[in-house]
Amino acid sequence: MTARKHSQEPVLERRTQVREPHLYRVCLLNDDFTPMDYVVRILEEYFYKSHEEAVQIMMEVHHQGKGVCGVYPFDLAETKVTLVTADARQHQHPLRCTMEKE
Numbered sequence: 001m002t003a004r005k006h007s008q009e010p011v012l013e014r015r016t017q018v019r020e021p022h023l024y025r026v027c028l029l030n031d032d033f034t035p036m037d038y039v040v041r042i043l044e045e046y047f048y049k050s051h052e053e054a055v056q057i058m059m060e061v062h063h064q065g066k067g068v069c070g071v072y073p074f075d076l077a078e079t080k081v082t083l084v085t086a087d088a089r090q091h092q093h094p095l096r097c098t099m100e101k102e
Contacts, residue, residue: 022101024077028057028084029096030065038093043069046084071102 026047028039036058043054047069061067072080077099088095 021073023071024074024099025071025102026069026077026080026097026099027066028061028069029098030061031094031096034088034093034095036062038091039095042084042087042095046080046087069097 028042039058039061040051040054043049043057044051047054049057049069057067057069069080071077081097081099084095084097088097
């Protein structure tokens with residue numbers, strides 16, 4: 001038996017690429033039935049908007065049909081959509097909350 005010598009081959013380093021996660025816009029869509037004060041409460045409670053910001057976004061939803069509540073990584077955006085939708089259904093409002101890739 002011959003003893004093998006360990007070769008001194010260079011070790012190749014692997015470079016790990018770190019990428020930022022894809023971001024998603026969480027939006028509220030206008031409808032003719034959900035009260036404006038309820039939309040403002042949703043924006044304050046789930047998106048941590050000041051009262052002034054919440055009113056501004058609510059007016060955007062009312063006049064333009066859609067308003068952006070915030071931009072989040074996928075998991076957080078999906079959670080916010082689920083929570084807002086559940087809250088709206090619990091209060092018997094047809095408010096729609098969606099997410100779209102930025």
